[in-house]
Structures are given as structure tokens and as C-alpha cells.
Amino acid sequence: MGKESRGFTLIELLVGVVLIALLAGIAYPGYTGHVRKAYRAQIVALLTEQAHELERFYTRNGTFIDAGGVSAGNDRYRITVVLNPRDFHLLATPVADSLMVGDACGEFSLTSTGARSNPGAQPEMSRQACWGQ
Template sequence: MGMDSRGFTLIELLIAVAIVALLAGIAYPGYTGHVKKAYRAEIVVLLTEQAQHLERFYTRNGTFIDTSGVSAGNDRYRITAALSPQDFSLLATPAVDAVMAGDPCGAFSLASTGARTNPGAAPEMSRQACWGQ
């Protein structure tokens, strides 16, 4: 008398779940790495746009003081501007509870001279890796 079995045994189901968990464990870090890279690119673009805004203001007014319309950042980074009559510095720091908190690139700093740095970056992170250039 043969047993006509349909469906999955518990062992087969556990093996399938283990394979799915293993694949998810491998794929998720790669996914989050790509997401963080996209967020870094987004803040680089925002800082560049803000620098252009400041330069246009300087061209019209001969100073960076009293510039209005400087962005406060986005959900992941907060931007602060240090303005003087002849130069500026923009600093984008990761928001405390945002996904980028603890990012190895740290903060992003863009000066009126064009200098780009990453205060607080991990030693293995290059400017090229963080700024995408």
C-alpha cells in the first residue's frame, strides 16, 4: 500500500526557510549599501546647489552675509551655513535618528573655495568614495 503524499514535510519547509533567510542575509547589506550611496549622492547635489545659490547672491550683492533661502537639509542630513562677507562654508551633518547616522563618510563640508571634506569620516573612506568623484 503506497502512501500518496501531497504537500511539504516539515524538514523541506525548514530547509526552504533557511535558504530564503540565507539569501536575504546576503542581499540586505548590499541593498543598504546602495541606498546609503544614493543618499550621499543626494546630499552632494544639494550642497552643490546651495553653493551655486550663494555664489549667485554674492554676484548680485558683493557679500555672502544676509543670504536667504539656504536649505536646512533633508530628512537624512541637516545643513548649516557659516557666512562671512567674502566666503562661506556649508556643513551637512547626518540627522541623529536618520538612516545615515553613523555613516562611515561622516559629515559633508563644502567651502567657497571648492574644498570638499568629510569631517568625522572613517579612515578607510576616501573623498572620492564619499563625494562620488
């Protein structure tokens, strides 16, 4: 008899769900990789900006001591600063419970001499890959 079918069968629905899950499993790691790379670029820019501000303060005052206005960081990284009379050290540490915890680049360190490093970085990550240079 001519029974007309409407909608999806359970098998068709399950095949669709499996395909969506498969595509999401492939796309999500790539997406988070690009997001992490963008967040790394943000912290590198912020550290560089802070270093320039500190250098301007030193030029005006002859010391880094009492330099104000150093950023505390952003939602993904916290910046700590050590100020000495003739040098400084900036360290950006990933914030707990952020996407950057466990990032392959680890922490970002910048000194008054311009030395850039990544304490805690995985061995396969170069300074160039982390700092984008």
C-alpha cells in the first residue's frame, strides 16, 4: 500500500550524528591550535609594549625602580615583573583554567637585554615558533 514516509529513520539520524562527530573531531584541534597561536601573539605584543614602557621610564629616570603602569596581563596570561635599578625581567604565566594552560610554549620571559625565552616549553617548540619571529 502507498504509505508515504516523512522524516528520518533512526539509522539515517545516527549516520548524520556520526558524520558530524567525525568532522568536529578533525576540526576542533585545528581550531584550538589557531586560537592558541593568536593568544601567543597577543602576549608577545603585550610583553614588548611593556618593555618599551619600562625603557622609556628608564630614559627619563635613570632607573627601573618605581616604574608604574606595568600591566598585570590579560585573561590568559598573568605578567609578573622584577625591577632592579639597571634591569628588569617580565614573566608571563598562563592563567589557571584558561586555554593556554599546558600550551607547548609554556611561559614567556623577556628581560631588559632583549633576551626572550620560554621556560617550561616542550622540546619541539623553538623560540622562533613561540615568539612568532
